[in-house]
Amino acid sequence: MRTELVLFGRHFDVGSQARRRRLVVLVYAFFGVLMGACWFVDHWQVIGSWLIIFAASFVNRLVLGGLGDEGKGIVKPFLGNEVHARYEKDPDSRWSRLTRLTIPNVTDKREYLSDEREVRRRDGAHEVAYRVLGMVVIFTFLVAFLKNAVATLLQEFGTTVPTEFFNHLIYALLIVEFILFLSLPQSILLWTEPDVEEVQ
Amino acid sequence: MRARLTVFGFRLDVRSRLRRRVLVIVVYLALAAMLSASLRWAPWTLGNVGFFLVIALVNWMVFGGLTTRGLVPPFSPDIRPLWVKDDQPPESRIDRWFWRRSPARKDLQTDERDDRRRDRAHYLAYRFVTWLTMVVWFLFVTVHAGPVFGTKGLPFDFALLVALAVAMLAQTLPQAILLWTEPDMEEA
Numbered sequence: 001m002r003t004e005l006v007l008f009g010r011h012f013d014v015g016s017q018a019r020r021r022r023l024v025v026l027v028y029a030f031f032g033v034l035m036g037a038c039w040f041v042d043h044w045q046v047i048g049s050w051l052i053i054f055a056a057s058f059v060n061r062l063v064l065g066g067l068g069d070e071g072k073g074i075v076k077p078f079l080g081n082e083v084h085a086r087y088e089k090d091p092d093s094r095w096s097r098l099t100r101l102t103i104p105n106v107t108d109k110r111e112y113l114s115d116e117r118e119v120r121r122r123d124g125a126h127e128v129a130y131r132v133l134g135m136v137v138i139f140t141f142l143v144a145f146l147k148n149a150v151a152t153l154l155q156e157f158g159t160t161v162p163t164e165f166f167n168h169l170i171y172a173l174l175i176v177e178f179i180l181f182l183s184l185p186q187s188i189l190l191w192t193e194p195d196v197e198e199v200q
Numbered sequence: 201m202r203a204r205l206t207v208f209g210f211r212l213d214v215r216s217r218l219r220r221r222v223l224v225i226v227v228y229l230a231l232a233a234m235l236s237a238s239l240r241w242a243p244w245t246l247g248n249v250g251f252f253l254v255i256a257l258v259n260w261m262v263f264g265g266l267t268t269r270g271l272v273p274p275f276s277p278d279i280r281p282l283w284v285k286d287d288q289p290p291e292s293r294i295d296r297w298f299w300r301r302s303p304a305r306k307d308l309q310t311d312e313r314d315d316r317r318r319d320r321a322h323y324l325a326y327r328f329v330t331w332l333t334m335v336v337w338f339l340f341v342t343v344h345a346g347p348v349f350g351t352k353g354l355p356f357d358f359a360l361l362v363a364l365a366v367a368m369l370a371q372t373l374p375q376a377i378l379l380w381t382e383p384d385m386e387e388a
Binding site: 078120122123124126127129130131133134137138140141142144145149170171174175177178181182185 | 248249252275276316318319320322323325326329330333334336337340360363364366367370371374
Protein backbone atom coordinates (compact mmCIF):
# COMPACT_ATOMS: atom_id res chain seq x y z
CA MET A 1 0.00 0.00 0.00
CA ARG A 2 1.27 3.44 -0.86
CA THR A 3 1.67 6.18 1.74
CA GLU A 4 1.11 9.03 -0.68
CA LEU A 5 -1.78 9.76 -2.98
CA VAL A 6 -1.18 11.92 -6.02
CA LEU A 7 -4.36 13.48 -7.33
CA PHE A 8 -4.36 16.14 -10.06
CA GLY A 9 -0.74 16.97 -9.28
CA ARG A 10 -1.29 17.41 -5.54
CA HIS A 11 0.34 15.09 -3.00
CA PHE A 12 -1.62 13.78 -0.01
CA ASP A 13 -0.03 11.88 2.86
CA VAL A 14 -2.14 8.81 3.61
CA GLY A 15 0.31 7.01 5.88
CA SER A 16 -1.88 7.28 8.97
CA GLN A 17 -4.90 5.05 9.43
CA ALA A 18 -7.07 7.96 10.59
CA ARG A 19 -6.44 9.82 7.35
CA ARG A 20 -7.19 6.76 5.26
CA ARG A 21 -10.44 6.19 7.14
CA ARG A 22 -11.46 9.81 6.57
CA LEU A 23 -10.74 9.31 2.88
CA VAL A 24 -12.92 6.18 2.73
CA VAL A 25 -15.79 8.04 4.42
CA LEU A 26 -15.32 10.91 1.99
CA VAL A 27 -15.38 8.57 -1.02
CA TYR A 28 -18.61 6.89 0.05
CA ALA A 29 -20.18 10.26 0.94
CA PHE A 30 -19.30 11.36 -2.59
CA PHE A 31 -20.98 8.26 -4.04
CA GLY A 32 -24.07 8.96 -1.92
CA VAL A 33 -24.27 12.56 -3.12
CA LEU A 34 -23.67 11.42 -6.71
CA MET A 35 -26.52 8.91 -6.52
CA GLY A 36 -28.80 11.60 -5.11
CA ALA A 37 -27.79 14.05 -7.84
CA CYS A 38 -28.24 11.48 -10.62
CA TRP A 39 -31.72 10.73 -9.34
CA PHE A 40 -32.66 14.32 -10.01
CA VAL A 41 -31.02 14.26 -13.44
CA ASP A 42 -33.07 11.44 -15.00
CA HIS A 43 -33.95 8.89 -12.30
CA TRP A 44 -30.74 6.91 -12.96
CA GLN A 45 -31.65 6.18 -16.53
CA VAL A 46 -29.24 7.01 -19.37
CA ILE A 47 -27.21 10.00 -18.17
CA GLY A 48 -27.54 9.12 -14.49
CA SER A 49 -26.36 5.54 -15.00
CA TRP A 50 -23.37 6.47 -17.12
CA LEU A 51 -22.36 9.25 -14.73
CA ILE A 52 -22.29 6.71 -11.88
CA ILE A 53 -20.39 4.12 -13.96
CA PHE A 54 -17.73 6.63 -14.98
CA ALA A 55 -17.42 8.22 -11.53
CA ALA A 56 -17.15 4.83 -9.79
CA SER A 57 -14.43 3.54 -12.09
CA PHE A 58 -12.62 6.91 -12.06
CA VAL A 59 -12.54 7.13 -8.25
CA ASN A 60 -11.51 3.49 -7.98
CA ARG A 61 -8.64 3.82 -10.39
CA LEU A 62 -7.29 7.16 -9.21
CA VAL A 63 -7.99 7.15 -5.47
CA LEU A 64 -8.61 3.69 -4.04
CA GLY A 65 -6.56 1.63 -6.51
CA GLY A 66 -6.69 -2.15 -6.69
CA LEU A 67 -8.66 -2.43 -9.91
CA GLY A 68 -7.03 -1.57 -13.21
CA ASP A 69 -3.50 -2.51 -14.18
CA GLU A 70 -1.97 0.97 -14.28
CA GLY A 71 -1.13 0.96 -10.60
CA LYS A 72 -2.62 4.34 -9.73
CA GLY A 73 -4.41 4.85 -6.42
CA ILE A 74 -3.37 3.90 -2.89
CA VAL A 75 -3.83 0.12 -3.04
CA LYS A 76 -1.43 -1.67 -5.37
CA PRO A 77 -3.10 -3.34 -8.40
CA PHE A 78 -4.69 -6.65 -7.42
CA LEU A 79 -3.48 -8.23 -10.64
CA GLY A 80 -0.01 -6.66 -10.43
CA ASN A 81 1.84 -9.93 -9.80
CA GLU A 82 0.03 -11.73 -12.62
CA VAL A 83 0.68 -8.90 -15.11
CA HIS A 84 4.34 -8.71 -14.05
CA ALA A 85 4.79 -12.50 -14.34
CA ARG A 86 3.39 -12.47 -17.86
CA TYR A 87 5.60 -9.52 -18.74
CA GLU A 88 8.71 -11.25 -17.38
CA LYS A 89 8.01 -14.38 -19.43
CA ASP A 90 8.86 -12.56 -22.63
CA PRO A 91 9.67 -8.84 -22.25
CA ASP A 92 10.12 -8.45 -26.02
CA SER A 93 6.72 -9.76 -27.06
CA ARG A 94 4.15 -7.43 -28.58
CA TRP A 95 1.97 -7.70 -25.46
CA SER A 96 4.92 -6.82 -23.18
CA ARG A 97 5.88 -3.82 -25.28
CA LEU A 98 2.32 -2.57 -25.17
CA THR A 99 2.22 -3.17 -21.42
CA ARG A 100 5.43 -1.19 -20.92
CA LEU A 101 3.88 1.62 -22.89
CA THR A 102 0.59 1.73 -20.95
CA ILE A 103 2.01 0.76 -17.54
CA PRO A 104 5.42 2.43 -17.24
CA ASN A 105 6.02 1.13 -13.70
CA VAL A 106 5.37 -2.55 -14.55
CA THR A 107 9.05 -3.26 -13.90
CA ASP A 108 9.12 -1.33 -10.61
CA LYS A 109 8.80 -4.19 -8.13
CA ARG A 110 8.41 -1.97 -5.08
CA GLU A 111 5.62 0.14 -6.58
CA TYR A 112 3.82 -2.44 -8.66
CA LEU A 113 4.20 -5.88 -7.08
CA SER A 114 2.48 -7.12 -3.94
CA ASP A 115 4.53 -9.10 -1.44
CA GLU A 116 3.31 -12.19 0.41
CA ARG A 117 1.73 -10.17 3.20
CA GLU A 118 -0.10 -7.84 0.80
CA VAL A 119 -1.47 -10.78 -1.21
CA ARG A 120 -2.77 -12.36 2.01
CA ARG A 121 -4.41 -9.13 3.10
CA ARG A 122 -5.93 -8.71 -0.37
CA ASP A 123 -7.48 -12.19 -0.27
CA GLY A 124 -8.68 -11.64 3.31
CA ALA A 125 -10.34 -8.34 2.37
CA HIS A 126 -12.14 -10.07 -0.50
CA GLU A 127 -13.38 -12.77 1.86
CA VAL A 128 -14.95 -10.16 4.17
CA ALA A 129 -16.36 -8.15 1.25
CA TYR A 130 -17.80 -11.28 -0.33
CA ARG A 131 -19.77 -12.14 2.79
CA VAL A 132 -21.19 -8.60 3.05
CA LEU A 133 -22.11 -8.41 -0.62
CA GLY A 134 -23.61 -11.90 -0.65
CA MET A 135 -26.17 -10.63 1.86
CA VAL A 136 -26.83 -7.48 -0.19
CA VAL A 137 -27.41 -9.56 -3.34
CA ILE A 138 -29.92 -11.79 -1.55
CA PHE A 139 -31.65 -8.78 0.00
CA THR A 140 -32.03 -7.22 -3.47
CA PHE A 141 -33.60 -10.39 -4.77
CA LEU A 142 -36.02 -10.53 -1.84
CA VAL A 143 -37.14 -6.94 -2.47
CA ALA A 144 -37.66 -7.80 -6.15
CA PHE A 145 -39.62 -10.88 -5.13
CA LEU A 146 -41.79 -8.86 -2.72
CA LYS A 147 -42.55 -6.36 -5.45
CA ASN A 148 -43.53 -8.94 -8.04
CA ALA A 149 -45.00 -11.86 -6.15
CA VAL A 150 -46.55 -10.30 -3.07
CA ALA A 151 -47.93 -7.32 -4.97
CA THR A 152 -50.11 -9.64 -7.08
CA LEU A 153 -51.38 -11.38 -3.97
CA LEU A 154 -52.16 -8.10 -2.24
CA GLN A 155 -54.03 -6.79 -5.27
CA GLU A 156 -56.50 -9.65 -4.89
CA PHE A 157 -57.29 -8.31 -1.42
CA GLY A 158 -57.74 -4.79 -2.75
CA THR A 159 -54.42 -3.45 -1.48
CA THR A 160 -52.15 -1.77 -3.99
CA VAL A 161 -48.39 -1.78 -3.75
CA PRO A 162 -46.48 1.25 -5.04
CA THR A 163 -44.84 -0.60 -7.96
CA GLU A 164 -42.87 2.41 -9.10
CA PHE A 165 -41.35 2.82 -5.65
CA PHE A 166 -40.23 -0.82 -5.59
CA ASN A 167 -38.80 -0.54 -9.11
CA HIS A 168 -36.65 2.37 -8.04
CA LEU A 169 -35.63 0.65 -4.80
CA ILE A 170 -34.43 -2.47 -6.67
CA TYR A 171 -32.61 -0.32 -9.15
CA ALA A 172 -30.98 1.73 -6.36
CA LEU A 173 -29.85 -1.47 -4.64
CA LEU A 174 -28.25 -2.69 -7.88
CA ILE A 175 -26.39 0.60 -8.22
CA VAL A 176 -25.20 0.34 -4.61
CA GLU A 177 -24.03 -3.23 -5.32
CA PHE A 178 -22.18 -2.04 -8.41
CA ILE A 179 -20.35 0.65 -6.43
CA LEU A 180 -19.59 -1.71 -3.53
CA PHE A 181 -18.38 -4.52 -5.77
CA LEU A 182 -15.88 -2.12 -7.31
CA SER A 183 -14.71 -0.51 -4.09
CA LEU A 184 -15.35 -2.59 -0.96
CA PRO A 185 -12.19 -4.77 -0.80
CA GLN A 186 -9.99 -1.70 -1.31
CA SER A 187 -11.94 0.23 1.34
CA ILE A 188 -11.55 -2.66 3.80
CA LEU A 189 -7.80 -2.66 3.15
CA LEU A 190 -7.53 1.10 3.62
CA TRP A 191 -9.69 0.98 6.74
CA THR A 192 -7.85 -1.87 8.48
CA GLU A 193 -4.22 -1.31 7.52
CA PRO A 194 -2.41 0.11 10.58
CA ASP A 195 -0.39 3.32 10.52
CA VAL A 196 2.57 2.84 8.23
CA GLU A 197 4.93 4.21 10.90
CA GLU A 198 3.78 1.46 13.29
CA VAL A 199 4.58 -1.25 10.77
CA GLN A 200 8.07 0.08 10.22
CA MET B 201 -11.77 -30.53 4.27
CA ARG B 202 -13.69 -33.73 4.94
CA ALA B 203 -12.83 -36.89 3.05
CA ARG B 204 -16.27 -38.45 3.29
CA LEU B 205 -19.70 -37.12 2.50
CA THR B 206 -22.88 -38.58 3.93
CA VAL B 207 -26.10 -37.63 2.12
CA PHE B 208 -29.37 -39.32 3.10
CA GLY B 209 -27.43 -42.21 4.61
CA PHE B 210 -25.27 -42.76 1.53
CA ARG B 211 -21.54 -42.49 2.15
CA LEU B 212 -19.37 -41.11 -0.58
CA ASP B 213 -15.57 -41.07 -0.55
CA VAL B 214 -14.43 -37.70 -1.93
CA ARG B 215 -10.72 -37.88 -1.26
CA SER B 216 -9.94 -37.81 -4.96
CA ARG B 217 -10.15 -34.48 -6.75
CA LEU B 218 -11.85 -36.04 -9.74
CA ARG B 219 -14.75 -37.22 -7.61
CA ARG B 220 -15.08 -33.81 -6.00
CA ARG B 221 -15.15 -32.19 -9.43
CA VAL B 222 -17.84 -34.58 -10.61
CA LEU B 223 -19.79 -33.75 -7.46
CA VAL B 224 -19.54 -29.98 -8.13
CA ILE B 225 -20.74 -30.47 -11.72
CA VAL B 226 -23.65 -32.66 -10.61
CA VAL B 227 -24.71 -30.13 -7.95
CA TYR B 228 -24.62 -27.20 -10.36
CA LEU B 229 -26.49 -29.14 -13.06
CA ALA B 230 -29.18 -30.03 -10.52
CA LEU B 231 -29.41 -26.41 -9.35
CA ALA B 232 -29.62 -25.15 -12.94
CA ALA B 233 -32.41 -27.63 -13.70
CA MET B 234 -34.31 -26.54 -10.58
CA LEU B 235 -33.81 -22.87 -11.39
CA SER B 236 -35.13 -23.19 -14.92
CA ALA B 237 -38.04 -25.33 -13.72
CA SER B 238 -39.03 -22.81 -11.03
CA LEU B 239 -38.97 -20.01 -13.59
CA ARG B 240 -40.73 -22.02 -16.29
CA TRP B 241 -43.69 -22.98 -14.16
CA ALA B 242 -43.85 -20.38 -11.44
CA PRO B 243 -42.02 -17.10 -12.05
CA TRP B 244 -42.14 -14.67 -9.15
CA THR B 245 -43.85 -17.04 -6.75
CA LEU B 246 -42.84 -18.78 -3.56
CA GLY B 247 -41.03 -21.34 -5.75
CA ASN B 248 -38.26 -18.80 -6.33
CA VAL B 249 -37.83 -18.24 -2.61
CA GLY B 250 -37.89 -22.02 -2.19
CA PHE B 251 -34.89 -22.08 -4.49
CA PHE B 252 -32.89 -20.30 -1.78
CA LEU B 253 -33.90 -23.02 0.67
CA VAL B 254 -32.50 -25.57 -1.81
CA ILE B 255 -29.23 -23.60 -1.93
CA ALA B 256 -29.13 -23.56 1.88
CA LEU B 257 -29.74 -27.32 1.85
CA VAL B 258 -26.93 -27.87 -0.66
CA ASN B 259 -24.56 -25.85 1.53
CA TRP B 260 -25.73 -27.71 4.63
CA MET B 261 -25.46 -31.22 3.21
CA VAL B 262 -22.78 -31.07 0.51
CA PHE B 263 -20.67 -27.94 0.17
CA GLY B 264 -20.36 -26.63 3.73
CA GLY B 265 -18.49 -23.38 4.30
CA LEU B 266 -21.51 -21.40 5.47
CA THR B 267 -22.70 -24.28 7.65
CA THR B 268 -21.11 -26.69 10.11
CA ARG B 269 -21.89 -29.73 7.99
CA GLY B 270 -20.76 -30.38 4.41
CA LEU B 271 -17.28 -30.95 3.01
CA VAL B 272 -15.70 -27.54 3.53
CA PRO B 273 -15.13 -26.50 7.17
CA PRO B 274 -16.96 -23.34 8.35
CA PHE B 275 -15.53 -20.16 6.85
CA SER B 276 -15.89 -18.22 10.08
CA PRO B 277 -15.40 -19.22 13.73
CA ASP B 278 -18.79 -17.59 14.37
CA ILE B 279 -20.45 -20.49 12.53
CA ARG B 280 -20.73 -22.98 15.39
CA PRO B 281 -22.86 -26.09 15.78
CA LEU B 282 -25.24 -26.54 18.69
CA TRP B 283 -23.38 -29.68 19.72
CA VAL B 284 -19.98 -31.17 18.95
CA LYS B 285 -19.64 -34.95 18.89
CA ASP B 286 -16.61 -34.81 21.17
CA ASP B 287 -18.79 -33.32 23.95
CA GLN B 288 -20.46 -35.49 26.59
CA PRO B 289 -23.78 -36.92 25.34
CA PRO B 290 -26.61 -34.67 26.55
CA GLU B 291 -29.35 -35.87 28.90
CA SER B 292 -32.42 -34.86 26.95
CA ARG B 293 -33.60 -37.10 24.14
CA ILE B 294 -34.11 -34.18 21.72
CA ASP B 295 -30.64 -32.82 22.44
CA ARG B 296 -29.18 -36.28 21.93
CA TRP B 297 -30.81 -36.46 18.49
CA PHE B 298 -28.97 -33.30 17.48
CA TRP B 299 -25.76 -34.40 19.21
CA ARG B 300 -25.70 -37.66 17.23
CA ARG B 301 -25.84 -35.67 13.98
CA SER B 302 -23.33 -33.08 15.05
CA PRO B 303 -19.84 -32.78 13.50
CA ALA B 304 -16.63 -33.78 15.26
CA ARG B 305 -14.32 -31.03 16.49
CA LYS B 306 -11.58 -31.97 14.00
CA ASP B 307 -14.03 -31.38 11.12
CA LEU B 308 -14.57 -27.80 12.24
CA GLN B 309 -10.98 -26.81 12.85
CA THR B 310 -9.00 -25.01 10.18
CA ASP B 311 -5.26 -24.38 10.00
CA GLU B 312 -3.25 -21.59 8.44
CA ARG B 313 -3.27 -23.30 5.02
CA ASP B 314 -7.07 -23.73 5.07
CA ASP B 315 -7.55 -20.05 5.89
CA ARG B 316 -5.28 -19.01 3.06
CA ARG B 317 -7.07 -21.25 0.60
CA ARG B 318 -10.43 -19.95 1.84
CA ASP B 319 -9.39 -16.33 1.29
CA ARG B 320 -7.95 -17.11 -2.13
CA ALA B 321 -11.16 -18.85 -3.19
CA HIS B 322 -13.17 -15.81 -2.10
CA TYR B 323 -10.85 -13.53 -4.05
CA LEU B 324 -11.39 -15.55 -7.25
CA ALA B 325 -15.15 -15.85 -6.68
CA TYR B 326 -15.42 -12.13 -5.98
CA ARG B 327 -13.93 -11.19 -9.33
CA PHE B 328 -16.31 -13.50 -11.15
CA VAL B 329 -19.44 -12.41 -9.25
CA THR B 330 -18.49 -8.73 -9.76
CA TRP B 331 -18.73 -9.17 -13.53
CA LEU B 332 -21.98 -11.05 -13.24
CA THR B 333 -23.49 -8.34 -11.04
CA MET B 334 -22.63 -5.79 -13.67
CA VAL B 335 -24.44 -7.92 -16.24
CA VAL B 336 -27.48 -8.03 -13.92
CA TRP B 337 -27.41 -4.28 -13.54
CA PHE B 338 -27.19 -3.83 -17.29
CA LEU B 339 -30.14 -6.20 -17.76
CA PHE B 340 -32.21 -4.32 -15.22
CA VAL B 341 -31.25 -1.02 -16.88
CA THR B 342 -32.77 -2.30 -20.10
CA VAL B 343 -35.81 -3.67 -18.24
CA HIS B 344 -36.22 -0.62 -16.05
CA ALA B 345 -35.42 2.14 -18.50
CA GLY B 346 -36.92 0.55 -21.59
CA PRO B 347 -35.45 1.74 -24.88
CA VAL B 348 -31.93 2.37 -23.62
CA PHE B 349 -28.96 1.49 -25.85
CA GLY B 350 -31.38 0.92 -28.73
CA THR B 351 -33.13 -2.01 -27.04
CA LYS B 352 -36.80 -2.40 -26.29
CA GLY B 353 -36.24 -3.73 -22.80
CA LEU B 354 -35.63 -7.34 -21.91
CA PRO B 355 -38.31 -9.62 -20.47
CA PHE B 356 -38.34 -9.37 -16.70
CA ASP B 357 -38.15 -13.15 -16.31
CA PHE B 358 -34.82 -13.24 -18.07
CA ALA B 359 -33.41 -10.59 -15.73
CA LEU B 360 -34.81 -12.62 -12.83
CA LEU B 361 -33.08 -15.75 -14.10
CA VAL B 362 -29.71 -14.01 -14.14
CA ALA B 363 -30.35 -12.38 -10.75
CA LEU B 364 -31.17 -15.76 -9.23
CA ALA B 365 -28.10 -17.33 -10.81
CA VAL B 366 -25.91 -14.59 -9.31
CA ALA B 367 -27.52 -15.07 -5.89
CA MET B 368 -26.90 -18.82 -6.19
CA LEU B 369 -23.25 -18.33 -7.11
CA ALA B 370 -22.77 -15.77 -4.35
CA GLN B 371 -23.72 -18.47 -1.84
CA THR B 372 -21.86 -21.43 -3.33
CA LEU B 373 -18.95 -20.38 -5.55
CA PRO B 374 -16.10 -20.15 -2.98
CA GLN B 375 -16.92 -23.63 -1.66
CA ALA B 376 -17.08 -25.00 -5.23
CA ILE B 377 -13.69 -23.43 -6.03
CA LEU B 378 -12.18 -25.05 -2.92
CA LEU B 379 -13.61 -28.46 -3.80
CA TRP B 380 -12.47 -28.09 -7.39
CA THR B 381 -8.88 -27.05 -6.67
CA GLU B 382 -7.96 -29.04 -3.56
CA PRO B 383 -5.53 -31.81 -4.64
CA ASP B 384 -6.11 -35.51 -4.01
CA MET B 385 -5.94 -36.07 -0.29
CA GLU B 386 -3.44 -38.91 -0.58
CA GLU B 387 -1.11 -36.56 -2.45
CA ALA B 388 -1.52 -33.85 0.15
